Amino acid sequence: MKKELRFSGSGGQGVITAAVLLGEAAALEGREVCQSQSYGPEARGGAAKAEVILSDETIYHPHVEHPDFVLAMTQKAADKYYKDLSPEGLLLLDEELVPNPPNFSNTRRIPITKLAIEQVGKPLFANIVALGAIVRLTGLVSLDTVKDCVAKRVPPHTVEANEKALRIGYEAAK
Numbered sequence: 001m002k003k004e005l006r007f008s009g010s011g012g013q014g015v016i017t018a019a020v021l022l023g024e025a026a027a028l029e030g031r032e033v034c035q036s037q038s039y040g041p042e043a044r045g046g047a048a049k050a051e052v053i054l055s056d057e058t059i060y061h062p063h064v065e066h067p068d069f070v071l072a073m074t075q076k077a078a079d080k081y082y083k084d085l086s087p088e089g090l091l092l093l094d095e096e097l098v099p100n101p102p103n104f105s106n107t108r109r110i111p112i113t114k115l116a117i118e119q120v121g122k123p124l125f126a127n128i129v130a131l132g133a134i135v136r137l138t139g140l141v142s143l144d145t146v147k148d149c150v151a152k153r154v155p156p157h158t159v160e161a162n163e164k165a166l167r168i169g170y171e172a173a174k
Contacts, residue, residue: 001054001055001056001130002053002054002055002056002057002059003053003054003055003068003069003138003140004051004052004053004064004065004066004067004068004069004086004108004146005019005022005051005052005053005054005064005067005068005069005071005134005138005140006049006050006051006064006067006069006070006071006081006085007019007049007050007051007052007071007073007130008047008048008049008050008070008071008073008074008077008078008080008081009048009072009073009074009077009094010046010047010048010073010074010076010077011039011046012046012048012049012140013048013073013074013126013127014065014124014126014127014128015048015049015050015071015127015130016037016039016048016050017127017153017169018050018071018127018128018130018131018134019035019037019050019051019052020050020153021131021146021149021150021153022052022131022134022135022140022141022146022152023035023052023054024026025141025142025145025146025148025149026052026054026140026141028145028148028149029141029142029145030056031054031055031056032054032056032057032058032059033052033053033054033055033059034052034053034059034062035050035051035052036050036051036062036063036064037049037050037051038050047076047077047080048077049077049081051063051064051067051072054140058160061151065084066084066085066089067084067085067086067087067089068085068086068089068090069085069089069090069091069092069134069137069138070082070085070087070089070090070091070092071092071130071134072091072092072093072094072098073094073097073098073112073113073126073127073130074094074097074098074124075080075097075098075099075100076106077079077098077167078091078093078098078101078102079102082102082104087115088095089106090106090107090108090137091104091106091107091108092107092108092110092130092133092134092137093108093109093110093111093149094109094111094112094113094126094130095109095110095111095112095114096111096112096113096114097112102124107174108133108137110130110133110172110173111172112130112133112169112170112172113126113129113132115129115169115172116128116129116165116168119164119165119168120161120164120168121161122161124160125161125164125165126165128150128162128165128166128169129165129168129169129172130169131146131150131166131169132146132165132166132167132168132169132170132171132172133169133170133172133173134169134173135166135169135170136169136170136173136174137173143166143170144165147156147163147166150162150163150166
């Protein structure tokens with residue numbers, strides 16, 4: 001099993017952190033993992049992309065060519081990063097921030113940022129809401145492993161809110 005995933009949005013949305021957390025969880029579950037990222041020079045608001053390759057075997061080519069999954073947290077990210085998505089892949093969009101979804105057959109729209117604001121209290125948690133949805137939609141790692149990774153990486157005073165965000169995203173992806 002080899003899966004290629006791309007997380008995209010704008011700087012400040014936490015797509016890189018979400019990709020790192022997914023990669024850490026997969027590594028803890030015994031898979032080979034390769035994670036890369038790129039972002040614009042702006043601290044916030046510029047383009048951000050992170051990619052993760054998960055495999056049961058050694059990864060010899062650490063570049064995503066045709067992702068099996070793409071997360072797009074902005075319209076610009078959706079327009080730019082879904083084009084090489086595998087025809088059998090899944091495109092996950094932030095429903096509120098991608099008003100004009102690309103014409104792709106397997107698309108899920110979840111109000112990721114809206115859920116973070118309304119149910120967790122801040123848009124800061126949108127990346128973790130998205131991560132919860134990704135865990136459910138892909139089935140690549142267990143929710144418990146991701147929860148443990150989140151708890152170890154986020155500031156201690158935000159662990160409870162991040163765990164809530166993870167659960168909200170997981171449930172939203174039913």
